Amino acid sequence: MTAERLEALTPDPRRTEGVHPDHADLDRLDVGELVRVLADDQRGAVEAVRAAAPALTRAVEVALPRLQRGGRLVYVGAGTSGRLGVLDATELTPTFSWPASRAVPLIAGGEQAIREAVEGAEDDREAGAADVHGAGVGPDDVLLGIAASGTTPYVLGALDAARAAGALTVGLSNNPGTPLLLAADCPVLLDTGPEVISGSTRLKAGTAQKIALNTFSSAVMVRLGKVYGNLMVDVKATNAKLEGRAVRLVRHATGADEIAAREALSGSGGSVKVAIVMLLLNVSATEANARLDAQNGHARAALEEE
Structure with a gap:
């Protein structure tokens, strides 16, 4: 048996790549049942973030001193994870009047990748490091590396470069024991398991990332005085x-x-x-x-x- 054939038969250890055991006949469901199954499975995203609350708490607490000194939030990801980072970074300005210059989204493949796939970009570890260097990441910055697999080379390269520059690194992955979680100063496991549509991490893995990013950045903004009571008193009224x-x-x-x-x-x-x-x-x-x-x-x- 060839090495390629053996590799093809070896199960992928990443839980997000597993085949969901409950939905082998997904394509046979009527529309109503299909919608129910897809919606119900999203509850796993909330459960994963709730389980990660202690890790998110630590990340917020460690990030605050750097941001109080003028540091930036730097988001790094590829594909869905990268787009979610772009979204969270972009929304901080109108919601909290957080300067756009202090929310830096880096996505594999650049701005083009926000709207379309850039083939091979996520596999370029050196590009991740180069983008971090290009952004001038330094000791007061907080880098959030986001990757469902936890193995994306672009994100790992960015994380290594950020740590070498003295930045705080937060890693969000949907698989336990991955290189991203092992390398990050503040690892955050969002263990969502197999997807209803096998391997499609834009589903509950992506939802968990969105909730976790919302939770992290919102908690940071509250602690930085951007909220009074529960009122968003630093909203930028642009319309x-x-x-x-x-x-x-x-x-x-x-x-x-x-x-x-x-x-x-x-x-x-x-x-x-x-x-x-x-x-x-x-x-x-x-x-x-x-x-x-x-x-x-x-x-x-x-x-x-x-």
Whole structure:
């Protein structure tokens, strides 16, 4: 038997590559049952993230000091994982006014790969390292390496380069014991097991990655003072929908009427956080900004300041 034939017969140890034991007749299901099966299997993504909560907690706690010093979040992935990294990085600016320059998405194959497959890009370990060097990754940065398989060469090359540069590395993989988890400073296992459509990690493996990234970045932003109570007070109002949301947030936090909320927002340059401090303390925008600056942007601390 040839080595190639033997390799073909050897089961892939990665759980995401396994054949799901419960759905051998998936193609025979009627549409209603097919939709139910696909939807129900997604519950495994939530369970995987819940199991990873301690690892995510540690990653947030270790990342915070670097980000408080001005470090960046750098996302690295290929295919679905890379696109999820691009999505999380992109959404931080409108949601939390996080500077776009401090959320750096790197995807195997470059921007073209966001919309179409770039053949072989994920297999290029040197390209991952080169992209990290090109982004100027340094000691205060936090690199999130995302790979369902945990073996993607592009991501592993990026992770090695980031560690060599002194950055903190967080690895998200859907398979235990993989090179990505072994190499990362903060390994996060999202053990989702086999997919309903075997090997299609855009399903619950990708969902688990999306939830984990949302959880990590949102927790970081809360701890950095981007939230007051559970209100997204650093929202960047760049369209009519968000302008309306800003007014509602100010009214909810302060009890002010719409006219007062709009006036405060106008005086604050559109900052929900500043407007809230202005109204609750009856101070000018200048004073509100000074109080927030003194408390590193934390609205609650600014409001409690004597």
